[in-house]
Amino acid sequence: MPRIPAAERRGVFIEAAVKVIATRGIDGATTRRIAEQAQAPLATLHYCYRTKEDLIADVYDFTARRFRDVVRGSAPHADRATTARRLLRRLMECYLESADFATTALELTGWARRRHEDRSIRVYDGAVEAMRTVLRGTASSPPAEAETIDEIAYAIATLAAGFALNWLAYADQSTAVKQMEITTSILDSWLADRLVSVPAAPG
Amino acid sequence: MPRIPAAERRGVFIEAAVKVIATRGIDGATTRRIAEQAQAPLATLHYCYRTKEDLIADVYDFTARRFRDVVRGSAPHADRATTARRLLRRLMECYLESADFATTALELTGWARRRHEDRSIRVYDGAVEAMRTVLRGTASSPPAEAETIDEIAYAIATLAAGFALNWLAYADQSTAVKQMEITTSILDSWLADRLVSVPAAPG
Amino acid sequence: MPRIPAAERRGVFIEAAVKVIATRGIDGATTRRIAEQAQAPLATLHYCYRTKEDLIADVYDFTARRFRDVVRGSAPHADRATTARRLLRRLMECYLESADFATTALELTGWARRRHEDRSIRVYDGAVEAMRTVLRGTASSPPAEAETIDEIAYAIATLAAGFALNWLAYADQSTAVKQMEITTSILDSWLADRLVSVPAAPG
Amino acid sequence: MPRIPAAERRGVFIEAAVKVIATRGIDGATTRRIAEQAQAPLATLHYCYRTKEDLIADVYDFTARRFRDVVRGSAPHADRATTARRLLRRLMECYLESADFATTALELTGWARRRHEDRSIRVYDGAVEAMRTVLRGTASSPPAEAETIDEIAYAIATLAAGFALNWLAYADQSTAVKQMEITTSILDSWLADRLVSVPAAPG
DNA sequence: AATGAATGAGGCTTCATTCAT
DNA sequence: TATGAATGAAGCCTCATTCAT
Numbered sequence: 140m141p142r143i144p145a146a147e148r149r150g151v152f153i154e155a156a157v158k159v160i161a162t163r164g165i166d167g168a169t170t171r172r173i174a175e176q177a178q179a180p181l182a183t184l185h186y187c188y189r190t191k192e193d194l195i196a197d198v199y200d201f202t203a204r205r206f207r208d209v210v211r212g213s214a215p216h217a218d219r220a221t222t223a224r225r226l227l228r229r230l231m232e233c234y235l236e237s238a239d240f241a242t243t244a245l246e247l248t249g250w251a252r253r254r255h256e257d258r259s260i261r262v263y264d265g266a267v268e269a270m271r272t273v274l275r276g277t278a279s280s281p282p283a284e285a286e287t288i289d290e291i292a293y294a295i296a297t298l299a300a301g302f303a304l305n306w307l308a309y310a311d312q313s314t315a316v317k318q319m320e321i322t323t324s325i326l327d328s329w330l331a332d333r334l335v336s337v338p339a340a341p342g
Numbered sequence: 343m344p345r346i347p348a349a350e351r352r353g354v355f356i357e358a359a360v361k362v363i364a365t366r367g368i369d370g371a372t373t374r375r376i377a378e379q380a381q382a383p384l385a386t387l388h389y390c391y392r393t394k395e396d397l398i399a400d401v402y403d404f405t406a407r408r409f410r411d412v413v414r415g416s417a418p419h420a421d422r423a424t425t426a427r428r429l430l431r432r433l434m435e436c437y438l439e440s441a442d443f444a445t446t447a448l449e450l451t452g453w454a455r456r457r458h459e460d461r462s463i464r465v466y467d468g469a470v471e472a473m474r475t476v477l478r479g480t481a482s483s484p485p486a487e488a489e490t491i492d493e494i495a496y497a498i499a500t501l502a503a504g505f506a507l508n509w510l511a512y513a514d515q516s517t518a519v520k521q522m523e524i525t526t527s528i529l530d531s532w533l534a535d536r537l538v539s540v541p542a543a544p545g
Numbered sequence: 546m547p548r549i550p551a552a553e554r555r556g557v558f559i560e561a562a563v564k565v566i567a568t569r570g571i572d573g574a575t576t577r578r579i580a581e582q583a584q585a586p587l588a589t590l591h592y593c594y595r596t597k598e599d600l601i602a603d604v605y606d607f608t609a610r611r612f613r614d615v616v617r618g619s620a621p622h623a624d625r626a627t628t629a630r631r632l633l634r635r636l637m638e639c640y641l642e643s644a645d646f647a648t649t650a651l652e653l654t655g656w657a658r659r660r661h662e663d664r665s666i667r668v669y670d671g672a673v674e675a676m677r678t679v680l681r682g683t684a685s686s687p688p689a690e691a692e693t694i695d696e697i698a699y700a701i702a703t704l705a706a707g708f709a710l711n712w713l714a715y716a717d718q719s720t721a722v723k724q725m726e727i728t729t730s731i732l733d734s735w736l737a738d739r740l741v742s743v744p745a746a747p748g
Numbered sequence: 749m750p751r752i753p754a755a756e757r758r759g760v761f762i763e764a765a766v767k768v769i770a771t772r773g774i775d776g777a778t779t780r781r782i783a784e785q786a787q788a789p790l791a792t793l794h795y796c797y798r799t800k801e802d803l804i805a806d807v808y809d810f811t812a813r814r815f816r817d818v819v820r821g822s823a824p825h826a827d828r829a830t831t832a833r834r835l836l837r838r839l840m841e842c843y844l845e846s847a848d849f850a851t852t853a854l855e856l857t858g859w860a861r862r863r864h865e866d867r868s869i870r871v872y873d874g875a876v877e878a879m880r881t882v883l884r885g886t887a888s889s890p891p892a893e894a895e896t897i898d899e900i901a902y903a904i905a906t907l908a909a910g911f912a913l914n915w916l917a918y919a920d921q922s923t924a925v926k927q928m929e930i931t932t933s934i935l936d937s938w939l940a941d942r943l944v945s946v947p948a949a950p951g
Numbered sequence: 952a953a954t955g956a957a958t959g960a961g962g963c964t965t966c967a968t969t970c971a972t
Numbered sequence: 973t974a975t976g977a978a979t980g981a982a983g984c985c986t987c988a989t990t991c992a993t
Contacts, residue, residue, distance in 0.1 A: 171963090182979045248510075294524065310455075328531040385954045385989095696930055730942075751991085967980100969979085970977080
């Protein structure tokens with residue numbers, strides 16, 4: 140009915156898909172249910188997306204983009220440690236703000252792994268790569284070895300992912316908020332050790 | 343095919359299910375495919391399990407049990423920190439040994455969350471609870487506050503889960519082995535801070 | 546694309562339809578595919594033809610007309626036998642020139658039979674009737690009984706149709722060329738017998 | 749309901765498919781309609797045939813087999829000419845007996861041409877090849893050159909096919925019966941010429 | 952007890968067509 | 973006029989499950 144350009148309509152379906160995927164899982168996200176959630180006839184979905192696969196792929200890209208945006212939004216801070224902590228917190232906050240998003244991202248990771256093996260990496264790696272870039276660019280800290288950057292990025296990704304899984308498993312917001320603190324402190328401890336010992340090797 | 347005690351038969355189906363779930367996802371694990379993987383007629387599966395749900399529930403329990411076994415297998419060690427590190431490593435090794443198991447466990451977490459909200463916790467919480475028990479029982483360390491135990495258990499669970507996600511996303515064994523070290527060092531750093539400062543508050 | 550007189554536009558669609566029907570069969574010739582082949586938007590097709598049925602009907606007429614033209618193009622020759630042979634050859638050449646046309650004609654025959662029983666005859670009968678007219682008008686041969694004319698027309702139609710089926714089944718041009726000769730000789734033999742004995746019965 | 753072995757059930761579906769194909773064309777022969785004609789639930793059809801394509805392929809083979817049987821059933825006769833005439837008549841009678849069969853065979857030819865180009869030949873060529881074998885084996889006639897056999901087989905095939913098309917187009921039985929005579933006479937005339945002139949070239 | 956046969960429900964996709972601009 | 977947008981109907985296929993042997 141709305142008679143809006145297909146490109147715009149796609150956005151509606153993506154949103155609907157995120158919701159449904161979060162609720163029923165990637166395979167429970169049938170075209171019918173997604174269309175219903177989008178309040179559109181089933182055929183309309185197929186007018187905008189030739190294939191269910193196409194739609195999911197778009198949701199996938201949408202998710203990956205959001206990760207990148209969140210990461211990039213955490214502009215470099217004073218020093219590397221602060222930047223890292225900031226990145227981790229932003230990610231966790233992001234999950235906390237929308238359990239749907241967290242769930243969908245998780246589901247998509249599995250979907251991508253099954254489907255196009257190399258693609259599985261894209262959501263995940265897109266975020267990790269963006270983190271590396273941000274970490275590298277911290278002005279006030281001396282340039283670090285690539286390996287150091289990699290490790291920090293890995294640490295953040297791992298802690299964020301672990302936090303997300305916990306949060307989704309227990310679905311208890313107040314617990315999660317406390318766990319955010321713990322998770323941050325875990326990163327802090329490690330960074331303190333890691334960033335002291337490594338720069339010992341001066342350029 | 344005949345004359346196998348039903349109990350044994352079930353084991354075959356559980357194994358088959360783990361394999362299929364890892365490969366095709368929880369919804370891609372159709373009864374037909376599981377039966378095929380088990381080299382049994384489709385009807386036989388429904389003869390052993392009234393419902394697909396029943397089978398998955400069994401796989402679920404199987405997975406939870408394995409987690410508990412792994413955790414308990416890490417008998418208490420010298421001190422709390424060593425015990426904790428030991429637990430984390432055992433879990434990571436377990437994932438590394440069988441990506442199928444790791445994948446299936448992950449899939450089941452999602453499945454349980456969707457299905458019976460409280461159950462989602464069982465796999466996850468079963469393991470965490472077991473960890474708490476083991477951590478509590480460390481003889482040579484002074485009894486710790488419940489909160490401390492909880493936090494350590496959370497840290498291990500989070501790091502293990504994050505590690506698993508990474509490993510599944512990249513599926514690169516040699517990278518994963520290195521990341522195991524990093525993950526361990528992350529826990530170590532934090533434990534060093536955490537276990538020093540807290541006991542400072544004497545009972 | 547715009548500003549083309551509707552009549553001309555229709556011609557484009559007819560051509561496109563012939564191509565698509567030949568390639569994918571009458572039911573495989575969807576409006577979308579025909580529009581695509583015509584390099585026109587789907588809606589434009591329905592702007593020119595209210596209904597798919599209408600378009601096919603036009604293709605049908607186009608085909609029937611072409612048959613008539615081919616037959617009429619074989620102006621009467623010296624004697625009846627020569628005229629008949631000429632007709633047959635022209636038809637076969639026509640099929641040989643365009644397998645697409647042959648295929649489409651065949652498909653349309655089936656379509657018409659299913660749809661409007663009486664219409665099935667039109668393509669076929671249109672051609673046969675035209676043949677009768679041409680055969681009747683052979684100046685140098687004595688006027689023949691209607692029955693004779695009918696039989697000759699039937700013979701030509703049958704041989705042409707049989708030839709076409711063979712040609713489409715094997716799709717081998719060089720074989721088909723040889724078979725054209727054989728087919729012609731078959732008609733010749735029969736005409737020699739038929740045209741001698743029958744005129745024996747004078748009006 | 750019948751609870752009969754799947755192999756047997758297939759026969760029912762083949763018969764139903766022939767009927768539906770004849771009535772609605774190969775693409776109008778939807779699984780639903782075929783199942784309905786077979787008085788079976790749609791899902792049952794897919795229990796017996798994994799794919800619609802599989803079913804059609806079976807109908808295809810069924811048709812080809814029937815052609816071969818008809819041809820082989822015309823055991824060699826006195827001399828080559830008689831054998832040939834006999835073959836042609838048997839084929840025409842076969843078409844006349846069942847317009848459904850004739851129509852389906854025609855539809856399948858087109859289907860096969862579109863689908864697996866080489867297969868198109870099978871129905872057609874299967875019959876032609878069988879004819880060649882029968883023609884070769886005529887005891888009382890001197891062994892003929894391969895070319896002669898080929899030509900005769902071609903003549904029969906062409907005349908039979910042409911006759912079928914006519915019969916299907918007009919669907920008038922009494923006319924068709926008369927045309928059978930004409931068609932036979934056409935073959936006779938040609939054989940008389942062909943079989944006289946050729947053996948003139950002695951081995 | 953064990954399993955081939957059978958099936959209703961629902962999955963994704965495509966079709967011809969209409970609507971609104 | 974010309975065409976993107978929209979859609980109900982129908983296509984093929986697969987699923988979990990039950991039935992009858």
